[in-house]
Amino acid sequence: MSTEPTLLQTLAKPVVFQMPRRLIAPPSWTMHAPLAMWLIEMLRPSVFVELGTFSGTSYCAFCQAVQHLxxxxxxxxxxxxxxxxxxxxxxxDVFKELSAYHDANYASFSRLVREDFDSARSHFADGSIDLLHIDGYHTYDAVKHDFESWRPKLSNRGVVLFHDTNVHERDFAVAQLWDELKRQYQSIEVLHGHGLGILLVGSDVPAPLREVARHLIASGDDLRLFQDFFAHLGRACLLEVEDSQKRAEIRRLEERVVELERDGTKLLNRCAILEGEAQGLNQEVGRLALEIRKERAQPKGMLAPLRIMKRAVVGPRSE
Ligand SMILES: C[S@@+](CC[C@H](N)C(=O)[O-])C[C@H]1O[C@@H](n2cnc3c(N)ncnc32)[C@H](O)[C@@H]1O
Structure with missing residues (x-):
């Protein structure tokens, strides 16, 4: 009986079932979190570099796996x-929010390098990077330049990830470069989440990863198993992001309801005061009307001296 682990056993590392802790928009990379975590376990990179981090969905998934393992x-x-x-x-605000999260969770082994890709390159020695994730600007020229200019920095265990290998719109052209590169190097690609390509560039990539790539190239069934495995796990992560966004929206609406209820109570109190004032005024009107009626009911003779006095002061037309 073979003691070799099956493909499924190689994929189903406990780390891949972790839910990414940083669930934040945009969700385009969220579906790749399980694959990112699996790669960290397979490669155990000494140095990992990401080109293009934005709000940190991908980067924090890698960091989470490094920390967990x-x-x-x-x-x-x-x-x-x-x-x-x-x-x-x-x-x-994007950098501010990410650095606060990053510094609180990963500062012991990770740095945010706020520079252009070209100027940041000089910080890394040639042959030093084991895992490079390229997710910057996605035109053909930009992504080719990122790959070629950073390639000397890769170690002999070096693996490069390309996001958006399955996007065929506007001037996105990672797919075009990917088509060229996968003819030159061993590679693995998943198609969900806009596509993620894994390029095994170094001459000494760890054997278990090379073995998986070899299996997937040799067998369409194994390739489908690999792609389905990570697509299903990825969908669970995406649902979790959508859930957490809905929960945040529900919290926002609940706070608005409390605010509106508070405003409503204030308005009801004001209404009660105005009603009291209106009742007082009504009573006053009733009292005056009664007085007028009483006055009108007086016999004419009793008012005669007053009328005579008034006519004398303001003239006959005012009666
Ligand atoms: C597609 S986003 C990265 C998405 C990210 N990986 C995620 O998980 O959401 C691309 C990022 O690359 C950055 N970028 C593009 N070209 C760059 C360059 N030449 N130098 C530095 N940053 C660059 C942009 O600022 C942007 O934040």
Whole structure:
């Protein structure tokens, strides 16, 4: 009987069933969290670098796995945190919120490098990076430049991830570069979550990962099993993000209801005061009407001296 683990046993590491802790918009990378965590376990990278972090969905999934598995990795997120024409330009609040979360959770092994990809490159020695995730600007020229300029930084265990290999719209062209690269290197690709390509670049990538890639290239069934396994886990993560967004919306609406109830109570109190004032005024009107009626009921003779006096002062036309 073979003692080799089956493909499913190789995939079903406990770490892949973790729910990513950082559930935040945009959710485009959320579905890849289980695969990111699996790769961290398979590669145990000494140095992990991400090019393009935005609000940190992908980066924090990698960091979560490093922390959970107690791997002695150094992790770096590189971004200007300004945006680009595909991700859209965004404000300072994105970096502020991420750094607060990051510093509270991962500062012991991770750094946020707020620089352009080109200028940040000089901080890394050649041959030092085991895992590189490229998720910056997605035109053909930009992604090719990111890959080629960072390739010398890869160690001989080096693996490169490309996000958006399955996006075929506007001038997104990771797919085009991916088609070229997968002919030159061993690779694995999943199609869900806009596509994620795993390129085994180094000559000494850990054997278990090479074995998985070899299996998937040899067998369509194994490839489908791999893709379905991570797509199903990814969907669970996406549902969790959607749930947490709905829960946040429910909390917001509940707070609004409390606010409206408070305003309603204030208005009811004001109504009660105005009603009291209106009752008082009604009573006053009733009292005056009674007085007028009484006065009109007086015999004419009793008022005659007053009328005579009035006519004398203001003239006959005022009667
Ligand atoms: C698609 S987003 C990254 C998404 C992220 N991985 C996630 O999980 O949500 C692309 C990011 O790359 C950054 N970026 C693009 N080109 C860059 C460059 N040349 N230098 C630094 N940052 C860049 C943008 O600021 C943007 O935040």
């Amino acid at each position: 107690s791997i002695p990795s150094k992790c770096y997120a590189v971004d200007t945190w300004k945006g680009d024409p595909h991700a859209s330009m965004y404000g300072e």
